[in-house]
Amino acid sequence: MKRLLSLFLIISACGLLITGCSPALTLSQFFSPVTFTGYLLKSDDATLTLLCQNEGAKEPETSVFDLTGLPQGSLPETGSEVKITLKAGTDTESLETQGDPLPVRRLEVLTASDAAEKSFHSLLAEKLLAGMSLEEKVGQMFFARYPGPAAPEDEKTWQFGGTILFGRDFKDKSPDQIRAEINACQDAARVPMLVGVDEEGGDVVRVSGNPAIRAEGFPSPQTLLQKGGMDAVTADAHEKDALLKSLNINVNFAPVCDLSQNPADYIYSRTTGRDAATTAEYAKNVAGAMTSDGMGSVLKHFPGYGPGGDTHKDFSRDSRPLETFESQDFLPFRAGVQAGAGSVLVSHNVIEAMDPDHPASLSPKVHEVLRDALDFDGVILTDDLDMEAITKAYGADTAAVQAVAAGNDMILSSRYTIEIPAVVEAVRKGTLSEDQIDASVRRVLAWKMDLGLIEN
The missing domain is CATH 3.20.20.300 (Glycoside hydrolase, family 3, N-terminal domain)
Structure with a gap:
């Protein structure tokens, strides 16, 4: 009974926390962090810009990510296909509305820049063309x-x-x-x-x-x-x-x-x-x-x-x-x-x-x-x-x-x-x-x- 009560309190606390962050942030989002897949457009020591084609979007979009939470190390080259996992509990809609970078928990290289070049160029061309x-x-x-x-x-x-x-x-x-x-x-x-x-x-x-x-x-x-x-x-x-x-x-x-x-x-x-x-x-x-x-x-x-x-x-x-x-x-x-x-x-x-x-x-x-x-x-x-x-x-x-x-x-x-x-x-x-x-x-x-x- 004590274990069930503890679990209920933890879930309740999480629910309060999530509700406090944003009404749009659900329990499933808290336990299943959001991921982004796209091509590295540019980066510096603190941020990374990703070019990606989101489902349902008419044209390629860019998102900016905060890298300060990652261990120090060399970043992939421009044009690499990468998968970015956000920190648990991130309210992406709120941060993007405010123009703030999204906090990164993990960055994985899916395809090196040389192999991804044709796909990257194609998506970048679409982005330029749309503008x-x-x-x-x-x-x-x-x-x-x-x-x-x-x-x-x-x-x-x-x-x-x-x-x-x-x-x-x-x-x-x-x-x-x-x-x-x-x-x-x-x-x-x-x-x-x-x-x-x-x-x-x-x-x-x-x-x-x-x-x-x-x-x-x-x-x-x-x-x-x-x-x-x-x-x-x-x-x-x-x-x-x-x-x-x-x-x-x-x-x-x-x-x-x-x-x-x-x-x-x-x-x-x-x-x-x-x-x-x-x-x-x-x-x-x-x-x-x-x-x-x-x-x-x-x-x-x-x-x-x-x-x-x-x-x-x-x-x-x-x-x-x-x-x-x-x-x-x-x-x-x-x-x-x-x-x-x-x-x-x-x-x-x-x-x-x-x-x-x-x-x-x-x-x-x-x-x-x-x-x-x-x-x-x-x-x-x-x-x-x-x-x-x-x-x-x-x-x-x-x-x-x-x-x-x-x-x-x-x-x-x-x-x-x-x-x-x-x-x-x-x-x-x-x-x-x-x-x-x-x-x-x-x-x-x-x-x-x-x-x-x-x-x-």
Whole structure:
């Protein structure tokens, strides 16, 4: 009888204690502490922020936890999947309403950061996406041509996802000046920007063409292969990455994956000048080196330039059969994708075997081939929409809307002040689906996370 009375008093006392804490706190909560499972977003010595998808919630949520009750020790890395058990009797609703951290009794690592990276990035992308307006989402889909001194203000206004610099943007400038200009743009960005350049080597050397940055321009792919083979190619890729990263550039629009063994072809001097197998090996080595260095790579110009003319100046048609593309032109692109390339750029050539009515960059059929034949789920990017192969036939607003409808995730152009509003308006009118916009922005955000631009 005494034991039963003691147990009754203990239970009664617990009930009074629970009722005193909060009417919402039940006896079962007292004896079964609350747990949270999610991904470590950030932490310091005293607190930890967890990103998690709670049941019934429309978007990922964050919760902050008090770590002072845990034994001293190293914390898991950002992105690790963890399970947190709260101290018994914690009134989570009351503490979260007051903005106070939740007291932790136990922290368990369920999945290390490396293994959990893809899931963590996916959830973080959803969190970022949920906080964006339609205008901000569309802005993320533009890789805008660097507008010079107006760049920080334009970035503040339009929030484009990336900017690409050309030779004029490096001319007569010191490395410190270039870094300062890029940093000013990044400071205006609510989501860190992709900062790109064409540094192929040979004819296209936007950065190393400035003697204040490098004594001489990087050599062409053909020169590298002739003088040192694939070892020289790989070493050159690493050197380019180091130089570009020192200037705060995080994307190089390379490697060129086009095939040409005819010196009369427009694209020939920018290619390896070798066969499909050698060019595929070249693409694999360059893209692999860039991936290991944390430098964004852009495979170009899908589905393969071949004998096509200069689309900077005019329309160009390619009448080769589909079998040629499948057996030859696709090989370097496939090798680059398998080596970790984050983006593929689509040309403005009309590929008659795939779509005789549209430039590849504006063709849904070509984009379907890229997704399916190469099993590619990264960022698809247009060639510059200001090239005359496009401007002679399409207005800026029409071209941008058609580019998104075709399946591009990002648009390369300097006319973003016309094109961003045109895409936004097309979504509002129902011409374009916001679900498609969201899918593209997810890919852009995933690419940025892979490059370490977005950490928390």
